[in-house]
Amino acid sequence: MDAVKKRIKMVDIARAAGVSQTTVSLVLNNIDGVRIADDTRQRVIETARKLGYTPGPALNVLERDVPTVIGVLINEISAAYPIDIIDGLHMSARAQAVQLAVFVTDGVTDREAEALASLRRLNAGGVIYANTFTTGVHPTRELDQFPHVFVNCFRTDGKGVAVVPGERAGGFVAARHLMESGCKRIATITGDSWHTSAQRRLYGFRRGLTTGGQALAPELLIHGSWGHGSGYQSMKQLLALPEPPDGVFCQNDMMARGALTAIAEAGLRVPQDIAVIGFDDREFASDLGLTTLIQPYADMATRAMAVLHRRRGLDAPTTLSVRCRLVQRETTRVVG
Template sequence: MTDVAKAAGVSQTTVSLILNNVAGARLSADTRQRVRQAADELGYDLVRRSVARPKVNNTIGFVADEIATDPWSAQALEAVHEQVWQNGLLVSASFTKGDADLEAAVREQMAGLPLRGLIFATILTRRVTDPGFSRRLPVVLLNCYVADNALPSVVPGELLGGYTATRHLIRAGHQRIAHIHGQSWMDASRDRLKGYRRALSEAEIPFDPELVRPGNWETRAGYEQTLALLALEDRPTAIFCANDLMAFGCYEALAENGLRVPDDMSVVGYDDREIARDLRPALTTVLLPHADMAAQATELLFDQIEPQNGRYPRLKVECPLVERSSVAPPRR
C-alpha cells in the first residue's frame, strides 16, 4: 500500500479509502484513477489476495440518545465527523432514544466493529451511568459525565455562562435583574441559576427571590413568567431567560404590554439558536458550544490520556456571550 501511495503521489490513507471502496470518501475521480492505475501496475490486488488482511481500526463510533428533538446532537456529530475526517478516519453513528433494548443492541453492534474509539453523547447535560462499552475501547463522554469521573468527559461551563449573562446586564447598569430558569432537576438550570446568583453577589446586589421565576424551557413559560414579573410592584429592568425559546415568549409578553426591548426592558437569552438572530431586536444570548465540545471530545479520544488516581478530567467548555441589540442601560 505504501508503494501504491508513493507511485500515485497520495497518502497511504487515501490509498486505503479508495482500494477498500469506503463509502463517503470525498476524493476526486482523477485521484481515484491514479491510485487504481498504480495498484494495477504494481500488482497490488494480487498481493492483497495472497495474505490475510487484519481489521483496520479506521472508524470512530458516535452514540447519542437523541438527534431529532434539538439541533445539538446534529451539530456535535458534524463537528466529530469533520475532526475525524481530517485524520483520515470515518464515523459510525447510532441513536438510542433512551430505550434500554436499543441501547443494548447498539452496544453489541459497536462491539463488533473495528473501532479506534467511541464518543457517547446526551442531548441534556446530565450524569449518566457507565455506558457499558468495553474498557479496551477508548470512550469519551460528551455533554454528560459519570459520578466518579471514571471516564473522560466534556461538558459546557454552564455556571460561568449564567454568570456571564448576568454580569453583562449589571455592566449595562441594571440592578433589578430577573431570571426565568428551567426545571430545577436539570444540571443546566441549576448551574445557570448559580451563575446568576454569583454575579449578583460579586456586584453586591441583594438576591431577591421574587425575581426568580420557574420555567420549563418552552416559549409559553417565558411569556407567562414575564407577565408575573411585570405585575410586581417593583418590576425588574432586565430579564435573563435561561434559554432563547423562553426569551421569545418574554418578548411577546413585553410587546403585549406596550413595552419595547431594550428601551423599556433589557433581555438576555441562552443557547444562541437561530431564533436569537431573527428576533427584533436581535437577542443578546449565551452560546451553548456543542460544536467546540464535540471537537474537544474527539481530541481527547485521539490523545487517549491516562487517568490520575483513577480519575479522568471533566473538561468544561466556555459558553461565550453573543452581543446583539437587546440590552441597553435602564431608564430608571
C-alpha cells in the same frame, strides 16, 4: 496564482440537493435508526460527490481499507443541537483520518449494548458517548470495554472524562453583562428546577450578581420549564410586581422569545425599559436581535475527539468545561 478552492460544507450540499442540512448530516454520517427515503439518500450522496466533498462513511464505507473507526452513541437525533455535535465530531474525524459510526440509542442500555457489539465487530478504536442535553447518565457497562469520552453529559458515578458546556460561567457572564449595561433590578427565568443545566446556570447567575454587589431577590426568581409559553407567563408574573425588573436572564432562547412577547404586549421597550438575555443562540435568536450565549457543541465535540485521540488520562475522573460565548445584540444595551 490560482484561487484557493472553496471548502465544501454540508450547507452547500443541502442547498444544491434541495434538502435540509440535518438530512445531509444524517446521510453523510451514516446514522443508524433514522428513516430517510432511498432517493433522497442517493441524491445527497451524488451531490456530495459532484461538489467534491471529502467522503464520509456513507460515501466510502465499502471502499479500500477503512482507517480507524470511532463509534458515536447519542440518545436522539431529532433536535437541532445533536446535529451540531455530530457535525463537530465529523469534522474532527476527517482531520484525524478516521471514520465515524453513529448509533441513535434513545438512551436505552440494551440498544447501547447492541451498538457497542457492532463497534467491536468494526474494531472501533474508541467511543464518543453524547447526549442531547447536559445531564448525568448511566451507560451500559459494555462501554468500559472501549476508550471513551462523554460529550454534553457525565457519568453519575463521576468516572471518566466528560466535556460539557461552561454553564455556570455562562450564567455568571449573563449577570455581569446585565449589570454592566446599567440594570439595577435583575430577574431570571430558569428551566425546570430539577434539571442540571438550570441548576448550573442559576448558580453562576447568582454568583455573578453577588460579585457585582447585587443579590437575587426571591420574587425575581421564576422557575419555568424551557418553553415559549413558560417564558411568556413568567414574564407576565414579573411585570405584575410592584417593582418590575429592568433586566431578565432567560435560561434558554425559547423562554426569552416568550418573555419578549409579554414585554411587547405590555407596551414596554427592549432594552430601554427591560433588557433580555437568552441562552443557546437558537436559529431565531439573530432574527429577534436577542442577546444570548452560544452553546459550544461543535467545540465540545472537537475537544472530545482530541482527548480520545491522545488516549491519555481517560480513566481519571475529569470534567472539561467549554466556554459559552456571549453574543451581544439589540435586546441589551451596548456595554462600554
